[in-house]
Amino acid sequence: xxxxxxxxxxxxxxxxxxxxxxxxxxxxxxxxxxxxxxxxxxxxxxxxxxxxxxxxxxxxxxxxxxxxxxxxxxxxxxxxxxxxxxxxxxxxxxxxxxxxxxxxxxxxxxxxxxxx
Amino acid sequence: xxxxxxxxxxxxxxxxxxxxxxxxxxxxxxxxxxxxxxxxxxxxxxxxxxxxxxxxxxxxxxxxxxxxxxxxxxxxxxxxxxxxxxxxxxxxxxxxxxxxxxxxxxxxxxxxx
Numbered sequence: 141x142x143x144x145x146x147x148x149x150x151x152x153x154x155x156x157x158x159x160x161x162x163x164x165x166x167x168x169x170x171x172x173x174x175x176x177x178x179x180x181x182x183x184x185x186x187x188x189x190x191x192x193x194x195x196x197x198x199x200x201x202x203x204x205x206x207x208x209x210x211x212x213x214x215x216x217x218x219x220x221x222x223x224x225x226x227x228x229x230x231x232x233x234x235x236x237x238x239x240x241x242x243x244x245x246x247x248x249x250x251x252x253x254x255x256x
Numbered sequence: 257x258x259x260x261x262x263x264x265x266x267x268x269x270x271x272x273x274x275x276x277x278x279x280x281x282x283x284x285x286x287x288x289x290x291x292x293x294x295x296x297x298x299x300x301x302x303x304x305x306x307x308x309x310x311x312x313x314x315x316x317x318x319x320x321x322x323x324x325x326x327x328x329x330x331x332x333x334x335x336x337x338x339x340x341x342x343x344x345x346x347x348x349x350x351x352x353x354x355x356x357x358x359x360x361x362x363x364x365x366x367x368x369x
Contacts, residue, residue, distance in 0.1 A: 144298070173357075183299070183344065183359040196356065231298050242287040242306060242348060245357060247298025 142166070146232050146248035154256050158220040161251045164213055165234030173245065174207055174217050175231040183231070189215065190238075222255045229253070259283060260345055260360035268366040272334050277363045279328045279345035286348050288321055288328050289357070293342040335367045 145164040153159055165172050173188040187197040192209045200207070204223070209215040219226055229252045233245040263278045279288070287306040291299035303312050305321035305328065312319045316339075318331040328345055345360040 175359075182361045185356060185358070188356070233298070242289070242304055244289075244301040244304070245291075245299075245346075247300070249297055 144232055144234050144246050144248035146230075146251050148251055149249065150252045150254075152254045152256065153222055155223055156221045157255075158218065159222045159226075159253060159255075161217045161230050161232075161253070163215045163217070163232030163248060165215070165232070166246055167213065169234035169236045169246070171235045171237045172209060172215050173233045173235070174215070175233065175247075177229045177231060177250070178227075186217070219253075222253075224255045227253055227255050259349075259358050260347055262343075262345060262360040262363050264363060265361065266364045266366075268368065269335055271336055271367055271369050273367075275332050275335055275365070277330045277332075277343055277365070279330075279347075279360050281326050281347065283347070283349050284325050286325075288325070288345060288347045290319055290328070290330055291344045291346060291359075293344060293362075294340075299342075299344055332365075335365075337367045337369050340365060340367050 144166055147162045170191050174186040175183050176186055177183045186199045187207045188195055189209045192212055205219055207217045229250040231247050231250045233247045235243045235245045237243045260279055260281050269275055289304045290302045292302055293299040303314055303319045308323045308325045310321045316333045320329050332339055343363045346357045
């Protein structure tokens with residue numbers, strides 16, 4: 141079975157441009173998480189979905205960030221307009237957690253974003 | 257301020273040495289996980305501990321959950337170059353959402369041949 145698939149793997153863009161990151165979770169997983177990783181702040185949770193519904197977006201830095209999950213097999217994280225401080229590796233992770241207090245998060249390989 | 261503090265931040269050792277990595281917090285966790293991340297990849301789960309005082313072994317890796325469920329340690333015996341990577345602890349807070357994982361700051365381990 142394929143793991144979590146993210147695209148693009150790398151993106152270089154200029155300040156002010158719109159960036160869209162994509163994620164395909166593992167089939168059957170009911171939770172999807174978006175994380176951002178930087179040297180300074182480590183791995184930060186941005187938002188997570190349960191059965192395609194956003195549950196907690198308190199980690200989203202500001203209104204420039206938005207995330208959607210139109211169906212169980214696809215999610216996007218959009219930054220508009222992008223700024224240099226958004227440069228980071230963005231990870232998508234999925235898990236099957238319903239009825240469980242703990243479970244393994246399966247991460248994608250990440251999307252490395254550089255905003256010039 | 258990191259909810260989960262890991263130490264040391266960086267560790268470089270020779271092959272064959274032993275090491276311990278620590279994960280500390282003032283919060284109580286319902287469960288704690290350890291992940292390893294290699295360059296260019298996402299973190300991969302190593303272990304989950306849920307009971308205070310629990311000890312789990314995974315080959316040369318020994319994981320311990322503190323009695324009060326506020327801290328954890330990872331001990332590696334006879335480290336090998338293949339153990340090189342970023343080690344992350346991650347906890348679920350007892351009083352918070354059971355679905356949210358908070359990650360520690362990470363320990364970057366380099367094992368030299």
